[in-house]
Amino acid sequence: MATPFKDASKISIGRNTIPVPPTFSDPLEHRAFLKFRLAQAFRIFAKYGYDEGVAGHITVRDPIRQDCYWVNPKGVHFKIIQPEGLLLVDRGGKIQENESGPSRRLSRAAYMIxxxxxxxxxxxxxxxxxxxxxxKAFGLLGVPLDPLTQDSCAFYEDHALYSEFRxxxxxxxEGLAIANVLGSKKALILQNHGILVATKSIESAVFFFISLEKCCKVQMVVDQAAAARGLKPRLIDPVSAASTRESLGSEMGGWFDGIPEFQLLEHEEEKRFEYVPAPQEIV
Known part of the structure; x- marks a missing residue:
């Protein structure tokens, strides 16, 4: 499978044909693809300036060892992360030596959360x-997002606020408390801290993260403009907000909206996923 943009399966909706996430018969190929995609996600975050020293992390569950996940090593800039540098970590926080990259520094916060x-x-x-x-700025207000725009409706009743910063x-x-407040939702605003997105694909996580950051900016701009003019922002009604969320806020919607970010990166880097199976040992 060279790239999901070219080789992914497609489904037809009316007259439109849209791609769907690729599937893999070989679990090793699936793992290689996820590692490639995860490294891309870090480089996309770097383009947006989402790095903050050694803070910030993205993880993806390993398709072979479901109790393990891949994560960035602490102290490596998002912009230079490649698949071979990722760490495989188990549920107990132990780095899997045979699978992980050369830099073996694991962020304790990344593990706990x-x-x-x-x-x-x-x-x-x-x-x-x-x-x-x-x-970070919006999180200081200690309030959830309002359904102000079509984009913010993707998070309508599908994000939570974690107000305990310790x-x-x-x-x-603390990690369990954060997971508990997130519950079954896809996004979390961490007061005095940042944001978190949890989804079923790397592509949707990247898209919803970028979108949530933008929605935080829009709400602060709107609130400031409204206050200056003595106005009250007009919210989208609950029925319309929920209906919009079902479309734009769905997992498939997030995956499809996230694809262009990876398309652009691959165009800029001229580097796409190629899987070369390891040679079989002759016994």
Missing amino acids: HSSIHQARPDVVCVAHSHTTYA GIVVDRE
Whole structure:
């Protein structure tokens, strides 16, 4: 499978034909694709300036060892992350030596937050968290997003607010608390901290993360403009907001909306996924 844009299966809706996520018969190829995609996700985040020193992490559940996930090594810039540098970590926070890259530094916060979510949510494949500018600023207000725009409706009743900031997440109890507040939703605003997205694909996680950051910015701009003019922003009614969420906020919708980010990166880097099976040992 060279690339999902060319070789993914397609479905027809009316007169339109749209791609669907690729499937894999070879679990090793599936693992290789997810690692390639995860490394791409970090480089996309770098393009948007979502790096913050050693903070921020994206994880993807391993398709072979379901109790393990791949994560970025601590202290490596998002822009230079490649598949071979990723770490495979088990539920207990142990780095799997034979599978992981040369840099073996694991962020304790990444382990505490992501392992708790992956364990609590078997449906989740990818979890993305970082300290982005507008999310940090909006998070200080301690309120959820309003259904102000078509885009923000994707998060209508599908995001939560974690209001307990106790410093860097270094213990299991805090990680479990974050997972508990997230519940079955796809996004979380961490007050005084940042944002987090948990979805069934890397593509949808990247898209919804970018969109959530933008929605935080829009709401702050709107609130400021409305206050200056003595106005009250007009919210989208609950029925329309819920209906819009079912379309734009769906997992398939997020996957499809996320694809262009990876298309652009592949165009810029001239680098696409190619799977070369390891040679079989002769016994």
